[in-house]
Amino acid sequence: MVTRIGHIALNVADLDRAVDFQEQVVGLTEVERTAGVAYLTCNDRHHELILVQDGSNRGYDHLAMQVEDAAALERAKSALPAAGATLLGGVYDGEPGIDRALKVLSPGGHVYKLFCGMETVDVPLRDGRPTHFEHVSTKVWNHRAEDRFLEAMGFRNADRMGVLASWWHCDDDHHGIALTRAPKAELSHYAYAFPDLNALGRVADRLRAHRGRKCIWGPSRHGPGNNHFLYLHDEDGAMVECCSELAQMREGYEPKTWSMHPGTINQWGGPPPPRFLLTGFPIARPTPGRPSWASSPGRTPAGAEA
Ligand SMILES: [Fe+2]
The missing domain is CATH 3.10.180.10 (2,3-Dihydroxybiphenyl 1,2-Dioxygenase, domain 1)
Known part of the structure; x- marks a missing residue:
């Protein structure tokens, strides 16, 4: 699906x-x-x-x-x-x-x-840009029920970390969605794929140059997914992950169960800092009816139902 x-x-x-x-x-x-x-x-x-x-x-x-x-x-x-x-x-x-x-x-x-x-577009793109939107990581309290929902959407399990986290893929990328067990439903982070580790460094440079801010965690390398990571807050306090070298799923990949140890998610350094663990971006209240922003006159595509 x-x-x-x-x-x-x-x-x-x-x-x-x-x-x-x-x-x-x-x-x-x-x-x-x-x-x-x-x-x-x-x-x-x-x-x-x-x-x-x-x-x-x-x-x-x-x-x-x-x-x-x-x-x-x-x-x-x-x-x-x-x-x-x-x-x-x-x-x-x-x-x-x-x-x-x-x-x-x-x-x-x-x-x-x-x-x-x-739709596809042909617009001037920036040097140092990501290649694509890569994954989301959500916090959930009923982890197993959410696992089953992801399976119904067609996701396949990539890895688990005991009962604390699971990683799910729908294409060659090791994960498109990650779930973490937490007391309430929130967004942990959203992630972009970059070409390499140098590109992550350029993001950190630009964060410093344009906002005078520092990153939350990284750069380092995760265990599950084996990707480089760099975490920062966006302008509204949601957490962005910049990734490179995310593992690619191939025929014969066997899902792994990782130990519930902080070292699992940091192959190069220490445990995640509190700012990483505690960041949660809420789920906006549903807008009643047809949301005001969802109107684009003249853009209703052919074949769409009213
Ligand atoms: Fe992530």
Whole structure:
């Protein structure tokens, strides 16, 4: 069902400052701005990030996952409720750049938007940019129920760390979603893939140069996924992970169970700092009905239902 990770939509307090951060520090490019919503990319896809001007509703709006086609969305309407999810709406909510979508609430309380179709764009891209939106990491209290929901979306287990964390993939990347057991549902972080470790250093340089800030943790290398990592806060306090060399899944990969030891997630150094462990970005309150930002006159794609 899910064939690749799509993007994340984040509510932000100051849209101009948030866009500037993503462009100057992370290396994204704004493609379109409609009704207080900015769409940014780092490749030829219309968007790899959505920023929504909404200072009164701090949190992320949705985690977007791409599926094969409209038939897959139809299958999801029965398969996901059977796995404990609640349907929140479809078929098309006005988001530019995509064909149609289905929004669901996971048993762990996270908001997913499954979509199909993604417009391509040809815009000038920045030096030092990421290659693609890579993964999201969520905190959940009912870890096992969320595991089953991810399986219903078509994810396969990559690794586990005892009962504390699990990593899930839908394509060659070792993980597109990671789950961590926690007292309440929050976003731990969202992640971009970069070409190499040097590119992560450039992000740290730009964070210092443009914001006078330092990173939260890294650079170092995780155990599960074997990727380099560098964590920083974005303009609204959500945590961004910059990655390189994420393990690629190949035929015959056997899921591993890692020990519940801090060294598991840091192959080079010490345990994660409190700022990493304690950062949680909330889930925005659902906007009643058709959200105000989801209107883009003239962009309703062919074949979409009203
Ligand atoms: Fe991560």
